[in-house]
């Protein structure tokens with residue numbers, strides 16, 4: 001039995017009847033972009049997150065970009081970002097014309113360390129983007145306090161944390177605005193690219209709505225220079241169906257994580273350890289070990305698929321050479337990149353696949 005790192009087809013099989021009916025409904029409607037399906041999904045996802053507004057957009061990167069634009073963040077401004085995130089968080093800032101300023105994570109949570117944010121704030125700082133990495137909500141209370149003291153906006157990158165909770169509140173409701181991705185592999189995934197912005201701010205929501213559609217609220221009346229980042233009806237219809245399954249799927253992910261932790265706690269691997277007041281979405285189950293590469297090869301050889309999130313931090317990418325951030329200057333994220341390993345995780349991972357992954361990993365440590 002092989003254990004694929006990810007299996008997206010099983011979600012389709014589970015919901016086949018409803019999904020098939022959803023796209024048939026859209027195809028037969030003759031209306032394909034920004035229509036009734038998008039409106040229904042936006043209302044449902046806003047209610048799910050516990051916020052007043054959800055605006056469907058083209059993808060997760062655009063969600064973050066449009067939030068920054070709507071906040072009038074641009075050239076000459078700085079935005080604080082985690083040093084160990086997926087590069088999209090940084091790219092959104094660059095798209096807007098601002099400069100991403102990295103802050104190192106807390107090694108235990110992989111999330112931005114609130115204690116390090118103050119030192120990164122300058123007169124040009126306008127916002128902090130907190131990423132709920134791997135599905136574990138960032139420590140938002142101290143982030144919001146620092147932001148409030150310095151007059152900064154707080155943006156959540158919730159692309160990996162649909163349905164997660166921080167002190168009882170859903171991600172998407174923990175800052176001024178949040179960007180979600182519905183890339184197929186995320187906890188709530190479309191059948192293609194899709195994203196959304198959530199916020200309680202009426203004005204910001206209105207601005208994002210204009211910006212996603214050429215700066216136009218009324219056809220052929222353009223009040224600002226907008227973009228084309230619209231959500232299409234097929235994706236919105238698929239997302240309506242999958243949203244109904246999301247909480248149950250996240251419960252399954254948390255159950256699998258608990259079994260992983262029980263099965264691997266005596267191996268020497270560093271395991272995820274969310275405090276009780278967090279309800280992570282377990283987008284990824286990430287372990288860490290100095291002999292990561294050897295462990296990955298062993299798992300691979302035995303038919304267990306794994307991935308590394310992420311092998312190269314953004315500041316060491318060719319794309320960000322212009323920032324001139326030298327190797328060695330962000331040691332925590334650089335070391336993490338050499339040690340982290342994502343084990344198979346998803347609502348359709350079977351108990352047998354989980355047990356095989358645990359036993360193959362244990363074998364690696366027993367041999368030594």
Ligand SMILES: *Cc1c(COP(=O)(O)O)cnc(C)c1O
Nearest residue numbers: 059060061086088089159181183
């Ligand atoms: C997936 C992801 C994004 C980008 O989402 P896309 O829909 O692929 O543009 C942004 N941030 C994080 C943390 C992500 O995981």
